[in-house]
Amino acid sequence: MAKKRAYHHGDLRRALLQEAVRLIQRKGVDALTLRAVGEPLGVSRTALYRHFADKSALRAAVASEGFRMLTLQVLEAWNGHGRNAEAFQEMGMAYVRFAMAHPSHYRVMFGECVEASTDPELAREGAAAFQALVDALTWQQQNGSVRPDNPLRLAQFIWATVHGIAMLAIDRLLESQQTDVEELTRFANERLRIAISV
Amino acid sequence: MAKKRAYHHGDLRRALLQEAVRLIQRKGVDALTLRAVGEPLGVSRTALYRHFADKSALRAAVASEGFRMLTLQVLEAWNGHGRNAEAFQEMGMAYVRFAMAHPSHYRVMFGECVEASTDPELAREGAAAFQALVDALTWQQQNGSVRPDNPLRLAQFIWATVHGIAMLAIDRLLESQQTDVEELTRFANERLRIAISV
DNA sequence: CGGGTGATGTTGACAATGTCAACATAGGCG
DNA sequence: CGCCTATGTTGACATTGTCAACATCACCCG
Numbered sequence: 001m002a003k004k005r006a007y008h009h010g011d012l013r014r015a016l017l018q019e020a021v022r023l024i025q026r027k028g029v030d031a032l033t034l035r036a037v038g039e040p041l042g043v044s045r046t047a048l049y050r051h052f053a054d055k056s057a058l059r060a061a062v063a064s065e066g067f068r069m070l071t072l073q074v075l076e077a078w079n080g081h082g083r084n085a086e087a088f089q090e091m092g093m094a095y096v097r098f099a100m101a102h103p104s105h106y107r108v109m110f111g112e113c114v115e116a117s118t119d120p121e122l123a124r125e126g127a128a129a130f131q132a133l134v135d136a137l138t139w140q141q142q143n144g145s146v147r148p149d150n151p152l153r154l155a156q157f158i159w160a161t162v163h164g165i166a167m168l169a170i171d172r173l174l175e176s177q178q179t180d181v182e183e184l185t186r187f188a189n190e191r192l193r194i195a196i197s198v
Numbered sequence: 199m200a201k202k203r204a205y206h207h208g209d210l211r212r213a214l215l216q217e218a219v220r221l222i223q224r225k226g227v228d229a230l231t232l233r234a235v236g237e238p239l240g241v242s243r244t245a246l247y248r249h250f251a252d253k254s255a256l257r258a259a260v261a262s263e264g265f266r267m268l269t270l271q272v273l274e275a276w277n278g279h280g281r282n283a284e285a286f287q288e289m290g291m292a293y294v295r296f297a298m299a300h301p302s303h304y305r306v307m308f309g310e311c312v313e314a315s316t317d318p319e320l321a322r323e324g325a326a327a328f329q330a331l332v333d334a335l336t337w338q339q340q341n342g343s344v345r346p347d348n349p350l351r352l353a354q355f356i357w358a359t360v361h362g363i364a365m366l367a368i369d370r371l372l373e374s375q376q377t378d379v380e381e382l383t384r385f386a387n388e389r390l391r392i393a394i395s396v
Numbered sequence: 397c398g399g400g401t402g403a404t405g406t407t408g409a410c411a412a413t414g415t416c417a418a419c420a421t422a423g424g425c426g
Numbered sequence: 427c428g429c430c431t432a433t434g435t436t437g438a439c440a441t442t443g444t445c446a447a448c449a450t451c452a453c454c455c456g
Binding site: 116 | 314328385
């Protein structure tokens with residue numbers, strides 16, 4: 001029995017999660033409805049209750065999936081550009097690009113409904129994403145290219161900046177001055193480099 | 199006729215708005231229910247529809263009120279500390295303190311449900327808050343204490359950082375390392391000063 | 397001063413939604 | 427083969443936002 005995937009539907013949990021992500025990305029968070037998730041899968045509402053405690057658990061799973069994707073993207077940018085100062089900036093760009101590409105999904109990851117404290121998997125994936133940032137900073141500190149402050153505090157500072165840009169961009173609060181988000185992110189990265197240099 | 203406040207209830211609009219703010223602060227955003235707003239005022243649901251287009255218009259009004267309060271707080275910090283570099287840091291502290299003191303209210307101000315484009319008052323109040331930051335920066339540029347970059351871009355950069363700290367703090371994502379938010383904000387302000395100096 | 401008129405508030409109803417209890421089914425294990 | 431548990435369904439219910447129809451009150455115009 002390779003998987004437990006052969007009862008009635010076959011890995012319905014993964015299908016539900018995938019459909020939930022699709023719905024959120026295409027129609028927004030409000031469109032995430034138990035009935036709307038079940039129907040495309042030929043399954044009726046409440047089927048979900050055999051795989052998730054309730055709707056908020058489904059949202060938490062969506063958020064976890066988001067953090068997993070985000071971690072992959074930023075790590076690819078960091079590792080794929082040589083783990084230097086330039087690669088660090090690409091890491092920031094990748095972060096903001098992810099948020100811009102999946103605005104509703106990103107919002108679920110930081111929504112008030114999903115409490116990281118209640119879902120251990122979500123806490124784990126969120127911590128993993130943050131750890132990628134911490135690791136990149138410690139690496140640069142050993143390099144001598146980043147000042148030897150507490151790496152966690154540096155990481156929180158930088159995280160706040162990119163998260164803030166992402167949030168403001170998603171909320172369309174940067175459009176007033178026809179701002180190019182890519183350009184703003186580049187500018188922020190440049191200034192941050194000054195701020196965290198020795 | 200000094201006011202229009204003398205029909206049945208007497209300025210019900212303001213009472214509804216005030217009760218909505220109270221509800222959000224004390225019970226969270228989900229507790230903001232048309233029935234829950236009307237009942238304490240001895241008024242029935244749907245009474246609200248004579249003063250707000252719908253529930254989201256009420257939320258927008260709450261958000262506008264929040265921006266008004268926020269603008270007052272940061273301007274008081276800026277003006278009350280002498281409009282210098284130190285005052286600018288106090289401005290940032292005041293921003294984050296407001297968010298920490300009114301987490302649910304702050305979240306409504308940046309929630310996805312409230313689209314600034316649909317409510318002109320909200321757009322105005324939001325722009326006013328942002329303008330306070332821009333003004334403080336231009337002032338310092340004329341001082342020579344801030345580099346002569348585009349002040350709007352500088353403002354967006356700094357706004358993103360404090361907004362990010364506020365959001366992460368509200369989402370309790372800074373508690374993992376038992377972080378003191380005040381301390382993190384101070385650290386961020388110090389690093390930002392380096393980043394925006396000439 | 398009196399009736400009408402529009403602003404303001406109420407009641408009833410309805411559809412959508414999350415959730416639970418009771419029921420149905422199926423697939424593997426004894 | 428027969429049962430047992432995992433899995434999925436149906437019916438029901440409370441909550442909620444919203445609308446239409448109705449009620450009421452203040453003020454204005456004659």
